[in-house]
Amino acid sequence: MSEVNPTNRQDDAAEAEAASDTTDETPTATLPEPEALLSEARAEAQKMKENWMRSAADFDNYRKRSRKEVEDARKVGKEELLRDLLPVFDNLERAVTSAQRDTEVKPVMEGLNMVLRQFLDTLSRANITKVPGKGASFDPSVHEAIQQVEADEPPGTVISEVQPGYMNGDRLVRAAMVVVARARTQAPAADPAAAADPPAAADPPAVADPPADGTPAETEQDGTATSIATSDDGGAHTGEADKT
Numbered sequence: 001m002s003e004v005n006p007t008n009r010q011d012d013a014a015e016a017e018a019a020s021d022t023t024d025e026t027p028t029a030t031l032p033e034p035e036a037l038l039s040e041a042r043a044e045a046q047k048m049k050e051n052w053m054r055s056a057a058d059f060d061n062y063r064k065r066s067r068k069e070v071e072d073a074r075k076v077g078k079e080e081l082l083r084d085l086l087p088v089f090d091n092l093e094r095a096v097t098s099a100q101r102d103t104e105v106k107p108v109m110e111g112l113n114m115v116l117r118q119f120l121d122t123l124s125r126a127n128i129t130k131v132p133g134k135g136a137s138f139d140p141s142v143h144e145a146i147q148q149v150e151a152d153e154p155p156g157t158v159i160s161e162v163q164p165g166y167m168n169g170d171r172l173v174r175a176a177m178v179v180v181a182r183a184r185t186q187a188p189a190a191d192p193a194a195a196a197d198p199p200a201a202a203d204p205p206a207v208a209d210p211p212a213d214g215t216p217a218e219t220e221q222d223g224t225a226t227s228i229a230t231s232d233d234g235g236a237h238t239g240e241a242d243k244t
Helices: 006-024 034-101 105-125 192-196
Strands: 128-130 143-150 158-163 166-168 171-174 176-182 217-221 224-230 236-242
Touching: 034 105, 105 128, 143 158
Parallel strands: 143 176
Antiparallel strands: 128 166, 158 176, 166 171, 217 224, 224 236
């Protein structure tokens, strides 16, 4: 019978104790506290709120700045157009002053025509043009028809311009008020049968011969009794009396 070595027993006991110590030293996972989670969520919400408020303030400043830039651009555009129109107004005032001193009409008309041409040229340089008027085809996008009249022109043709219209580039500033032509209405044709057979004339009323003894004779026409009598000299006299 073999004997157990005491040394081996000691080694086995040491290994078992070491294994037990290793198991006890394994770290255990711990869950975060609810207060910590709540604090972290509040901090994140505060950060997002600050970012949102900063973005809203930046957008509001951008909107105000853009509005101011648009207003400034409009003012500059008006100033440029007014600067181009001032010479036209100056010439118009000179024409009015000249018309008050001049007694002839022809020079005044020539001066006004020159001012009108200058005005149209100034508008053309500003890309402002007149809407086509007399002779153009009616276009509802730029024309406003106030009347239709029968004319020899093709239907839908502008035959008169009451108030001119203007375009700013491709944008309509004011529609032109025009009179538009329409087709003439044809008169009804006459009946050829009625024209070939004219109505027969009515027969005149018959007048009876006066009796030999001179008694007046009576005839009826349209409800009126006419008496015919002979005078001593052989002439005939007529008289009208209401029929009873």
